[in-house]
Amino acid sequence: MTTTPTPPQIVIVGAGIIGLSHAVAALDAGYRVTVLEQDARAVSASIRNFGHLGFGAHGGEHGVLADEARPLWLSIAERAGVAAHRTGTLVLARDAAEREALDEARTQERFANAAALDADRTAALLGRASASPELAGLLLPGDLTVDPRTAVATIAAWVNAHERGRVRFGTAVFAAEDGRVVTARGDVFADHVIVTAGHLIGRLYPEIAEDHGIGECALQMLRVRARAIDGPGAAVLTGTSMLRYSAFSGPAIERLRAHLTETRPELLAIQANIMLTRHTDGTILIGDTHAAHRSAPPFLSETWSQIVLAEITDVLGAGPLEVLERWQGVYAQSATHGIVTTHPRPGVTAVTVTTGIGMTLGPALGARTVGALTLSLPATHS
Ligand SMILES: Cc1cc2nc3c(=O)[nH]c(=O)nc-3n(C[C@H](O)[C@H](O)[C@H](O)COP(=O)(O)OP(=O)(O)OC[C@H]3O[C@@H](n4cnc5c(N)ncnc54)[C@H](O)[C@@H]3O)c2cc1C
Known part of the structure; x- marks a missing residue:
């Protein structure tokens, strides 16, 4: 009898647009994904914004990311059922x-x-x-408009409905290191942890906030x-x-x-x-x-x-x-960084958007972080 190898488990801390973008990218790559969110539903920056996916107004490295993000956003929106209006x-x-x-x-x-x-x-x-x-x-x-009040909840529901994905709300994370994620509901195992805690990044890793202002x-x-x-x-x-x-x-x-x-x-x-x-x-x-x-x-x-x-x-x-x-x-x-990506502990990547365009860039950041992982996937997924 042959057994199907189990894909590695990615645990994501935070169910805002950056966390969910990483979740979709990790599912698309073939990983198992668990998203842990402290609140009963996402209520932070990702639902309080304009829902403006303003790809065209960014230049330099942000412009490159914006161009990568647009087709990914359209794909996520279509699959998850987010109405992305081609408003320009x-x-x-x-x-x-x-x-x-x-x-x-x-x-x-x-x-x-x-x-x-x-x-x-x-x-x-x-x-x-x-x-x-x-x-x-x-x-x-090329710019799109989404309803920020429903977009992240809709993507979270899609992740949770995926056969390899789940989203656990009401689950605060206190620490993550070397495959162990300490939560208010007990420990969770991870092959890799991606922390996308938004402006709360300094609560988990004060040194990231201090080092990057x-x-x-x-x-x-x-x-x-x-x-x-x-x-x-x-x-x-x-x-x-x-x-x-x-x-x-x-x-x-x-x-x-x-x-x-x-x-x-x-x-x-x-x-x-x-x-x-x-x-x-x-x-x-x-x-x-x-x-x-x-x-x-x-x-x-x-x-x-x-x-x-x-x-x-x-x-x-x-x-x-x-x-x-x-x-x-x-x-x-x-004042000095637009996007902060660090590796604060073994097996942990932290991604924080430190400028007001994370709703636009999220899917591109997710794809880049997941693309840089070196975990071995079963042959069918690699
Ligand atoms: C008013 C406003 C308008 C904006 N307008 C736009 C716009 O139109 N277009 C655009 O591109 N960008 C816009 N932005 C920026 C964009 O909203 C943010 O860059 C983006 O939402 C950041 O997403 P995030 O997932 O990093 O953060 P968040 O949405 O804050 O999500 C982080 C999540 O992590 C959770 N979390 C944190 N710590 C823990 C923990 N220890 N355990 C468990 N969960 C944890 C939090 O509860 C939260 O739900 C705007 C921002 C604001 C505030």
Whole structure:
């Protein structure tokens, strides 16, 4: 009688998008996978974001990862049943400095597929009844929008339903080393452990946080409804977004930075990235603001929320906005690193995205980490 060899067991700590991306990659590679999540369901950064899979706005190494991530995201979405809307992203210009920044972007290789839009087409994408002449846009056609509130839960359910996968919620991990994962529900065996704890990485491995300057970035967000705007549509980035996303660089971006510093200091003071995504239920996720902390306090500044609301009202040319919800999201942040991959103990890999684009890049990081594992798989899976 022949027995089927058992594939190695990968244990993943954290059921946010980074952990689940690793879980899907490990299942696809043929491993057995157990995901351990301390909360009853994922409630952290991965459900609090815009659901903007903004592949087109990242340059350099993040651009390479974004290009790797897009087909993987589409594959995961199709298999797991996540609605990934091919909305594209409208990068919006509302004045001369922003239009100049868009003109500069259009000359760059990263934006070869982007379409320049005149005022009428820009207004139409925004859902505005009429165009004003100062409007212009650049449409990044490859970007996707997902509902962050359901996406990770849907992927977790797919992993759990897989014959080699399972997800255990309500299972806090206290330590992992050399094949032994110590949890609140007893020890779990692993051939390899992948820790994807987001901004909580320092609780398990303080030295990773200290060595890489990882702290917390707290963001303020709102969900709103606007009269006459209904259903999914292009995500919208603005001038403040161009200052933050790495695909945008050059003299016109530096002039835009100086212009906004002079004319809109209140936006730069709260490190605003004025942007939005539109969703099937007709609501719009809007934000955001950024503040660095070692441990983020829970309090939302109403002044900051009002600044975001006023800007989005201007972007949409529609008001008043009906505010449905306000919340704070927290992600891991480092001034010196964008992604931190370390091996803190034998048999353990820790992956922490320390910039606000983990929802976009997750599947590419999962594929890279799993691809670098040197465990032996049974012949049918290798
Ligand atoms: C407001 C906001 C807006 C954003 N917008 C976007 C966007 O539109 N597009 C984009 O690409 N990115 C966006 N981001 C960034 C993105 O959300 C994050 O980079 C990404 O969600 C990080 O995923 P993660 O899995 O590392 O972290 P998390 O989602 O925080 O998941 C980590 C999980 O690990 C669990 N965990 C931690 N420690 C343990 C332990 N010891 N035992 C068991 N479980 C543990 C936690 O409970 C948590 O569920 C945004 C972030 C925020 C906060």
